[in-house]
Amino acid sequence: MHSLPVFLRLTGRPVILTGEGEAADAKRRLLERAGAQIVGEEDSAARIAIVSDGDAATAERLRARGVLVNATDNPDLCDFTLPAIVDRDPVLIAIGTGGASAGLAKALRQRLEAMLPARLGKLADGLLAARGAIRARWADAGARRRGIDAGLAPGGMIDPLRADAADALGAWLAAEGQAVAARLVSIRLSSDDPDELTLRAARLLGEADRIYHPPSVPALILDRARADAARIVADGPPDHPGEGLSLWVTLGEGIA
Template sequence: MSQIASLPLFHQIAGQSVLVLGDGPAAEPKRRLVERAGGVIVDDLARAVDEGVRLAFIAYDDPRACEVAAINARCAGMLVNVVDRPELCDFTTPSILDRDPLLVAIGTGGASAGLAKHVRLRLERVLPETLGLLAKALEAARPALRVKFPEGPDRRRAVDAALREGGALDPFDPASFRKVDDWVEDMALPASGAIFDVTLTSADPEDLTLRQARLLGEADVLLIDGAVPSAILARARADAAREPMREGSANGPGLTLILRWRPAAPETGS
């Protein structure tokens, strides 16, 4: 199975106390981040322990002071972030692209905050400012979607069809948020039972075609023929069913993707 360096989570802290220790340029961005997320800053370790605070940011200039504070906070049950000391961190903070309520978080596990920032700056240029409006419109449409498609898999298939590239609600179309009501009114369930057969010859996910990558991201069922590399399977939906390919197994609702592993023979010298 393909491994990831850390588990990405979105932690809701509105109205909750968060410990922030330290002064100066290292601590100030953490204070702004906590306040932006609605948290209440506590700057005293003893008080944080008494109040049962769960998150701590530590940004002392003195490395030894950071180490001691991290140990004390962790012993009190807090998850700890020490600025510029990834080896002391239980969690790291990503570079955030904000299209409220849609957030894109880019992290490197503490390897390079600068890299995360510049990836975010590139994405800022290509992701429409109206993505947040699209997210809110889709949220408002949930009751109507549940009435039209009572079954969860049917709703997901309908939304997938609309949001894919060139779909009725393509996220890269800045005007998509205006089309949600009409889409809900007029939409029909995409044809069920679609089956696609893909033969893979490379273990590198970068060698996937755009179509193959899209099918991996949308498939309800993966039928696996051979030792398909974990790096390829990591591109599939996490909740997609995964089964070995057997006679008659390519039959069911939703999108089924048959993945056949047929690696290219290694080149031999002359």
């Protein structure tokens, strides 16, 4: 991973914007949407800058002051890059290529725009408002996570790709049997390359509560799992894997 994706709260904070023309205007609109206070290079309080014309001298001068810089079309002088954004406020999806291709990021954004319902943000707002009711329904943290996962799963009552998911929140909270039953699923990998994971394997890794695996399974594969999923080195599948979804992950024959 070449960069750490973060979301910055810029409301009321000074951000330097230099350069003129269409590129500067586009960056200005983006900063204004984020609530930033747009200032010039001379502002000593600013810690973030966008050099919209990619001018190397300006970028280097700002970086020497400790300012984090984005220099358009000059990736070697960028401390951060600006992603393509899918905005379903409060849901934000950022797509970056590390400066390799803005066109690729744009194409991916357009695909996602077409997939995601316009009311996805309403679902997020509804889940926030229902936080107390969700905790009351599932007092145990593990059961709560599994219940939410089941509701949001493909075909679930609040599947985020359903246009009416936000309207189904009440029915989802009142429904029975939403938690995922305890189960163990075996995955035999055909490659140690995480980019060659099947869609099924990638989905299960993203859902699992714990992953049992021999030492030969590489960390790059395990990194595709949820950050809070337990990784457990074992010689074979467990007899009692625990509640929720557990995986037994192995590599195919001949793969080191």
